[in-house]
Amino acid sequence: MxxxxxxxxxxxxxxxxxFIVGWLIVLIGIGAAAGTLSKPLSDKFTIPGIESEQAQELQQELFPSTQDAFDQATGTVVIQAPEGEKLSDPTHAKAVETLLADLREVPQAGDPEQFVSPVAAAQGIEQQYLEQAKANGQPEAVAQANAAAVSPLTEDGRTGLVQWTFDVDTVTDVEQSTRDAVHEAVDAADTEDLTVEVTGTGMQGMPEMGxxxxxxxxxxxxxxxxxxxxxxxxxxxxxxxxxxxxxxxxxxxxxxxxxxxxxxxxxxxxxxxxxxxxxxxxxxxxxxxxxxxxxxxxxxxxxxxxxxxxxxxxxxxxxxxxxxxxxxxxxxxxxxxxxxxxxxxxxxxxxxxxxxxxxxxxxxxxxxxxxxxxxxxKAIDEGQHVDNGGTRWARAIGAHPVVAVLVAVLALGALAIPAKDLHLALPSDSTAAAGTSQRDAADLIADGFGPGQEARMIVVVDGRDIEDPRQAPAAYGEVAEWLGGLDGVANAQVVGMNEEGTGAQLMVTPTTGAVDPATEDLLHTIRDGIPAQEDSTGTTIGVTGLTAIQTDVSEKLQDALVPYLAVVVGLAFVLLMLVFRSILVPLTATLGFVLSTLATIGATVAIFQEGAFGLVDGAPLVSFLPILMIGIVFGLAMDYQVFLVTRMREAYIHGDTAREAVVDGFRHGARVVTAAALIMISVFAAFMLQGDNLIKSMGFALAVAVLLDAFVVRMVLIPALMYLLGDRAWAMPRWLDRILPNVDVEGEALTKHTSASDAQEELVPAG
Structure with missing residues (x-):
């Protein structure tokens, strides 16, 4: 090579x-393709085969018009009157009607009849539920409770919702001009008399990067x-x-x-x-x-x-x-x-x-x-054993290697402790950065309607196997009654049946929010009880909806964390064996990688999940952050390991003692590795200035990972272990050495090329 x-x-x-013109052509060509062929980016966090996806397929089979939970482009405007006042007050009612008129004119807004005053909508829903209860012989109190659970107006009449579906096939079809028009209407209505915020899947554009x-x-x-x-x-x-x-x-x-x-x-x-x-x-x-x-x-x-x-x-x-x-x-x-x-x-x-x-x-x-x-x-001749900052640092570590190992391991171990409380979730309005419209909207909804309003689950009941179809509604009601009696459920009710009566959709409103561990526990409680309900009612039951899908995805990612770490660690060991022709050197390198990874996860949990030091509001970590961080940091850690330890190996095989080889590795590699690590840390840390909490946490995790791996593991732990291992660090069974290919990462084969003429004689074939 x-x-x-x-x-x-x-x-x-x-x-x-x-070469320069060639790269310019490549850049221009790809840029032209991007400008003419590209489609909008979207966030569709799904995994084929998870329970919630299977339930969604069942839902679409029974209710063909049902859209994919991630494709449905919705909008929700939250309107709140000042404390002690109501949206039905004449002044506020007039302002709401003006807002609705503006929203109806928004491009891609869909059917204008969707835009109804929360007060009028709440009255219509209550009347509808009472009429149905009277026709079915249902208690009036139950009807009122169910109506209140789906009402777009809070009990005190102060906070209301305007919800609609954009006239598009998927979320990615909502144009930025449409979102801008919605924000203009909302901003115009947001005055001293009314607080107005907007959220919804159709309002989530690409994060503003700048x-x-x-x-x-x-x-x-x-x-x-x-x-x-x-x-x-x-x-x-x-x-x-x-x-x-x-x-x-x-x-x-x-x-x-x-x-x-x-x-x-x-x-x-x-x-x-x-x-x-x-x-x-x-x-x-x-x-x-x-x-x-x-x-x-x-x-x-x-x-x-x-x-x-x-x-x-x-x-x-x-x-x-x-x-x-x-x-x-x-x-x-x-x-x-x-x-x-x-x-x-x-x-x-x-x-x-x-x-x-x-x-x-x-x-x-x-x-x-x-x-x-x-x-x-100041030129440094590589052939001379000169002193610099790297050699002085290496000798300082070598003076007390046991102390260095203990300090590094204890420090990393202490940082890793919070990792035991790791809680993963996908981004939601409630975890958005403070001050954003979506976060403010989520807070208003949680305060007015309860945190479970944005964490609803859809329970799909398939009644096609019920022997007597006339018994299907009773079976659906039995399932709803069971769900409503579970701890952590604020309300459960049948919200739809298909024309044939062979399927029903039940809406479950939890008492807790979408990223609350209690909501995840409720999902598992429901699933644990499904077999008994299926036997009792003769139905097939599944749970879906955004909350269920996101919970399943997060758990799948968390379950994949340890296996993926094992794959990466195993890969690191094999690759480093090829490079260093040693067993103990790869072992120490992978041990250091595991320690720095766990410490990084622990630090990120402490800052972003637990809210330590008040830098951000505590929220679960984004589900894919730890596994991505492992993959990225693995590569970066190997960078520093290679650039430092290959110099040690080169010195060792050329006659230096094991201790001298460590010093020589730092003589030639410490300065460049330090510069490289500082650059990576600065690039990653700069992303913490972004407003999006997801980007902030990614920047923080990667910056801390590089900091710990470069300056604690590679600069302290690894040289200390190399000192303690001595010649044993470079031991390799002969049979293994014979079968491993020589990748020559340091370019030892070029060492003899001390002049251009020598290189030409060796590398250019004669004739």
Whole structure:
């Protein structure tokens, strides 16, 4: 591999116009495809085969007009009068009618008759229920309770709902201009006399990203790169190439929406990860290029060696990230697989750009690659055992390795403690960022109607197997009575029967919210009691609705967490065995990875779930965050392990003692790894400035993961363990050494190429 990359680096440097133009063509071509073929992004968190999906299929079979829970584009406007007043008061009633008139004029709003005053709608519902109760001999009190449960007006008459369905096939068909028009109508009605907010599946557009986070991350990265290279030109190169890679990745994701359904967080994840690894990969190669220039004046040969040596490590590092992301397909969750593949594609673009576009740009710059110096570059001859910050740190760890191991393990263990209380859920209005319209609407609904209003479940009852069809309504009523008697149920009632009478839909309103653990417990209680009810009534029963589907998805993701971690850890062990020709080195590396992962999950639970320090309102973590974080951090952790420990191995096999090898690894790798980690931390942490709690938590988790893995595990725990293991760290059974392929990540085969002429003789065939 080193030889092939050496040739690639030389070729890109020599034929730089071809490579630069080629990448421009790729970028423009993908951009054109994205602009002409792309479709809107959507969030459809479903998993084939889960119980709620099966119940939804049963629902659609009995009620063919029923839409998929994630496709139905709804809108809900919440209106609240001042305390002590009612929406029926003349002044408020007039303002509500003006709002309704504005909403009827909104494009894609659908049937104008949907827009009814909450006061009028509540009166109509109560009258309808009372008439039905009288006709069926039902107690009036039961009818009033059921009417109140579905009423769009609170008992005190202060808060009301206007609910409608957009005239579109799916949520993604709602245009942004439609959402803007709804917000304009709502803002006009939101005065001192009325509080008006809006939410609903049709009102959820793509999170507003802006450029603030990216610019802050890039600015910090630029400062770190300037300090690393002491050159403004060199500092700008990794950022330039990273932006090209991210541009290709994001436009590629946008173009792929023509074929695949992708979630709104997919490009955010790809942007976050692609920018970080893109800068780091270019940093590694550019840093090695500068080192090679200290031994040769032939710039083409120097870039060949840099790509052959550091580029080999970049390929391995990128491959580990890609494999970990692609391995998300193992858990068989479609939307997560799509996110992993999209992010993997962006990482692949970052690797290819670093290996080809960077050498091409260096070829175009020539001797100006390190121009704009702001400080003198203090050259370090790799052949000399000079002291620097890395060696001093390594010796400090070596002086007390047992203490270092204990401090690192105890610190990570303490941070991991909150992970035992991990609670996962999918995003909802109640977990949206404070101050957003959807969060304010959710709070108004919970305060006025109870938290269960937004956590309703649909129980589907299939009565086709009932011997006497005339007994079907009684069976449906029996199921409703059973549901209504369960703890945690505020109301349960039949809300619809099909024309044949062979199926019914029952609406269950919990007493708790959608992301409350008690609601999840209620779902399990209902399912546990279904077999007995089916036997008693001769029906088939299933539970569906957004709350049930989201709960099932979250539990499936949480159940997949440990198996996926096991797959990634096993993969890490095998890959590191190939690189280091050792068993104990991979063992320590994977142990460190597990510790940093658990500590990161614990810290994220403490801040974002438990609300520690009051930085955010506590809420369950997004269901796919831990598993995504594991996949991403695995790749990044292997980056630092490779760049530090391969230097140790190189020194060891060339005659240094085990202790000297640790010091030598830090001599040559600590500075670059520190710079790379700081860049990644800054890029990820900058996303915490976004208003969306999902993006905030992703940025926090990734930033903390890099911080802990780079500076606690790789800089403290690993060298301390290497000191304690000594020569045993590099032991390898002979039979295993013989069967493992030699991947030559550090490019040892190129070590003898000390001059361009030597390289030409070895690498270019004669004749």
């Amino acid at each position: 080193a030889h092939a990359l050496y040739r690639l680096g030389r070729l890109a440097h020599r034929r730089w116009p071809v 450029m603030t986070s990216e610019l802050i991350g890039v600015a910090v990265a630029l400062v770190v790169l300037v300090l690393t290279f002491g050159s403004l030109v060199a500092a700008g190169l990794p950022i330039l190439t990273a932006l090209v890679g991210v541009g290709i990745g994001i436009t590629g994701i946008t173009a792929s929406t023509a074929v695949f359904d992708l979630g709104t967080t997919t490009p955010i994840l790809a942007s976050m990860l692609g920018l970080a690894v893109g800068i780091d990969y270019a940093l590694f190669i550019l840093s090695r290029f500068r080192t090679e220039l200290r031994h040769t004046s032939d710039r083409e040969h120097a870039i060949g060696l840099a790509v052959g040596r550091a580029g080999s490590a970049v390929v391995f590092a990128g491959l580990t990230v890609i494999i970990a992301l692609v391995a998300l397909a193992v858990v068989n969750i479609p939307f997560l697989t799509a996110m992993g593949l999209a992010a993997a594609g962006t990482v692949l673009a970052a690797v290819l750009v670093a290996l080809t576009l960077l050498p091409a740009i260096l070829g175009a710059l020539g001797t100006r690659a390190f121009a704009g110096q702001i400080r003198k570059d």
